[in-house]
Amino acid sequence: MKIDRRSFLGLGLGAAAGIAVSPVGVKLTDDSSIWTQNWPWTPVPEDGEITYDPSVCSLCPGSCGISVRKIKGRPVKIEGADGYPVNNGGACLHGIAGLQYLYDPSRVKTPMRKNGNRFEAISWEEAISIVAGKLADIRTDGAPETLGVITGSAAGSMPALFKRFLDAFGSPNAYEMPSLEGNLQLTAATLHGAGNTIGFDLENSDFVLSFGAGIIEGWGSPVACFKANASRKERHAKLYQIEPRLSNTAAGADKWIPINPGTEADLALGLCAVLLSKNLFTQGNFTGGFQKFTAVIQKEYSPTRVEASTGIPAADIEALAVAFAKAKAPVAVPGKGRGDHGQNLKEFAAVQTLNALAGRLNQEGGAFVMAQPEYLSFPEAAMDEIAEAGAGKEKIAGSVNKLIEDINGSDKPLLNALFVHNANPCYTLKNTQRVKDAFKKVPFVVSFSSFMDETAMEADVILPASTFLERTEDVPAGAGLPKSVIGLATPQVDPVFNTKNPGDALIQVAQAMGGTIAESFEWETYDECLEAVAADIWDSLSEEGSVVVAEGVPEGTPAVDVSYLAANPTSVEMKGEGDFTLVAIDNMRLTGTIPAASPFAIKTVSDKVLSGTQTVVEINPASAKGLKDGGEAIIATEQGEAKVKVNLNEGIMPGVIGMVKGLGHTFDNPYVAGKGVNVNDLIGPVIEPGSGLDAAFGIKATLKKA
Amino acid sequence: MSEIENKAEHGSMDGAGECAAGDPKDDKGLGLGVIFFMVAFLVCFLSGWLLFPKLLYSKHEQPFNFDHELHTAEAGDCESCHFLREDGTWSGIPNLASCMECHTDEPMGETEDEAIFCEEYVAKEKEVPWFVYSKQPDCVFFSHAAHINGENAAGKMDCKTCHGPIGESTSSRPYEENRITGYSRDIWGKNIWGFKKHSWDRMKMDDCANCHVEMDGHKGYCFQCHK
Amino acid sequence: MIQHENAHKFGMVVDLDKCTGCGSCMVSCMAENNVPFKEDETRKKDSITWMRVYKLTNGKPFPETEVVYMPRPCQHCSGLGDHGHSPCVSVCPATATDYGYDTGIVSQIYTRCFGCRYCMGACPYHARYFNWWDPKWPEGQENYLSPNVSPRMRGVVEKCSFCYHRYQLAREKGYMEEREIEENEYQTACTTACPAGAITFGDLNNPEHEVTKIVKPDPHPDPMNKNVVGKSRNPKVFRLLERLGTNTKVYYMSEREWVRKAGDNYLDGEWDKRKNHHGSSSDHG
16 A cells, blocks of 8 residues: 555545534634624623713813713723703813823922932822922021922912911911913902902893903803803803904904903003993092092093004994993903913903992802802911021012022022922923923922922922822812802822822921921921811811802992092003014913813824924914915024924904914823923013013014915 | 547547456455545544534533532522622522622631632632633623513523523533533533524524514514624 | 604704814714724814814905804715715615614714725715724723723724714613603714704704704705705705715804805805795706
């Protein structure tokens, strides 16, 4: 017998036949087709019990109630909380995307110390002892007043704790970042006396006259404003929007009144003048030289004069004033865009005076003059001799912008140490280089940031903060709401990284310092501290998640001191040269302050705002002069220049360039940073005399084909 | 004669000659071929039926043995541990906290399995990593509520119809995972051909669809069972 | 087609006068449905946004310019004559998308899709998106993914599902309590997120539902174009490219005439002719 090819043929055929009548073929075919539908690298989210936990969002001053959906305790979605006294369901895109901040690539994951130009990770014990040691040296040198603090806002227990730390340490140098609430408090202090703030009853007003307030662009408490705005349709209420650009608010308004950039105060005073001359005003509780005010305003802000500066025809101004006065429940609203940066007191005061003249103070649908909520009672801080001496010293400046200016202008270091909490001044304040220079002149900067942002990068030590989803904090809702609500943010998840509640970090620094400073911070934890200092409302706050401190129309007619306006303060002039006026614009889908917009929010940004890694600026086709839609151009101001793309847009006044805030971040997060230009690099600050506010709404600029 | 015919003639002649010459030798070759065929057939046939199923599935022992019979005797029916939550979602395999509603950190009985449970999981506060025989891929949405709390007869099924008499088992059989698809063997069916004797023998899409056609007259739309 | 008693027909109406263009609906949709993100999302053609807000302008020069925002989810077409032959469903060779006659919702099954993208070509609303890349989440971010929606993979098409999983979850609760689900129990993520309350979602077959009260859909085919069914009897309400007969279930509403006109393409003078005959509908298909 010989094995030839036929034998092998037989072998092969036999094998084939054997397999054919076995299940191998069918099963392999089926399994391999199922295999093609396997993507083992695609995540399979774990299933489990669904729960919903309430908390409060503190990403912006809006302070909305949120409901965190969890699967087996793992947060998967944030939604607006129904029934919460601020937003009552509904949430803005930043809050909904809040979970992205938990796992943000730019989070500071552990305490850091700067060594040369690099950060190195250190332990909490080491970080606290470094900070305590440096601060002790400052006190030993007898200059406690050279410790400064910059906080994001002045409201709530965290700024209060930092303030307390300064008191015990011996420094008056506490500063807040510019905010709408701060501007409203300043306005209230100027017109109605200190300790007050102003709320706008938008949801009951039948005629909202907005001086550029981005009512649906993030002004005030955004969701509350969205709701009030949306209900206009059913209530047949009107919204007139005064601004140089067809913002979303202007687009949704019943009337858009384009105005020359930065002349809102003139218009408001012009309307006051018409009310006065036509005797359409209410004789309210005016003090501080009403006669003088009447004379000055009517003379300086006659319709023809106001027409010259604002570009709005005199007849329209008169008609607008009459319409405002004759409406049932009108209210005038100040604060261009979000009302935080680039604002001036003159405009705020003028608009509020218009409300006063129209008899709209403490009226339903009008402007409420309300006491600032006082729900925290700290025990007296213990102060030693050094603290007493330092506390008696004068504050360096009246505002954070002035502080930066003064530090840069001084030969010797005005501050030896600086704490930064809940703020990103090196990105948010105008002329960021100037801010960074000032930070470099402070020998020791401590950042309490959650993210490695522009300011954290300037720090010497970072004590990383847990995000609002990982910590407890009281969240007072401020910023233009006609009521006063205190919310409680509670930890929704254990800290993802080695971070702490900044309150705990501060308490530990205080305790490490010993003496009267430690005595002033005798709490074990921040949570314990909050419970103690908010004792008056703690029971309802911890049970209900929020407490409404004040609601409804306040009683009485508040006094209006018009002496500030009667002195006819000068309007801030725009700096620079060029054919165009560059104005910074607020876009709801971006944030000009902190934290930077999330990847989801950035994803929603129009390609007419951000194209690839380039900012797109808008100009009117009438002023294009050869610039093409989508084409590249160089924008130049006295502050700097940048390459941008151009969007020809009929919805902006000729001669104005609109550039969005919130782009041009430089930290390490490829989804959010490295995109476009920071408008604050192109605009320098202009400090308004008296108020100390940075009033630069824009700057002169040129735009040339690249 | 044309060229083609010529070639044909030659061809056939050649063939015939070869055939005649090689007859006796070829007989033997064919015989060997048949034997080879038979052997190969048998080997492949048998391995296809016996070896292949063993190779196709990898076996995983459960973390420890679970006695369903004992637990149903002690705790009651299936719903005592596998229940619908208040929101209608399915609780599935109980987590450690659920077990601890009856158990304590001290063993209640004397079985070796309970000792493992107490030492390895209760003491270390670790969830038991059970293998789930009826685990469906991520793209499947299955509503237990619709099948046991639903409107008509189709919505009042018992556990056994799909899961079989697992409640009567005293020990945990090994979990068999298909090496190619990664799915549990219970999905494709115990029988390698996919034949089913019982309603619980297989849990593929067709099995769902057949029952739906029977009960609802229609197999349903994609989103009814997919996500 | 299968006859369903008590079939639902889920749909929505968006009040464009209330929409602020804030983008909450887009982000809520992304967070709800595990939609991924990339470093560069400015190329909008490959930027996956089940819900996308478009900006429309009236095209007039300054200062007569007007702008309106238009959120666009999948329109869940029921196709010519309301028979369930949606443009995308009709062309899918893999049966990866079907029309749910019990809900009116057009599905998309990712594991079934093989990525031919015929459906994208067929969709007149650009509502479908292709995964050109595998989704990638920065380290840790996959922790927030929801188990209710399967994450997708490279090579498949995805689109808005009217948050079908929310319907499923609502129904599970309904089964548990042995009752039908209420109008407010099944709402899409975009609807609940909208801070302006611009979106109204519900069952167009249920006269009690708010969406039906606003839209007042005409149950009879349009006499001028038999393919069009469910036309709104509210003069302020319109659908996108309605005359195609796609019979979308997403309606839009605006007081402004130019906005309603922007919902379709009209020849010169056609709109005015049509406007004068509103109610009797002067369309010819």
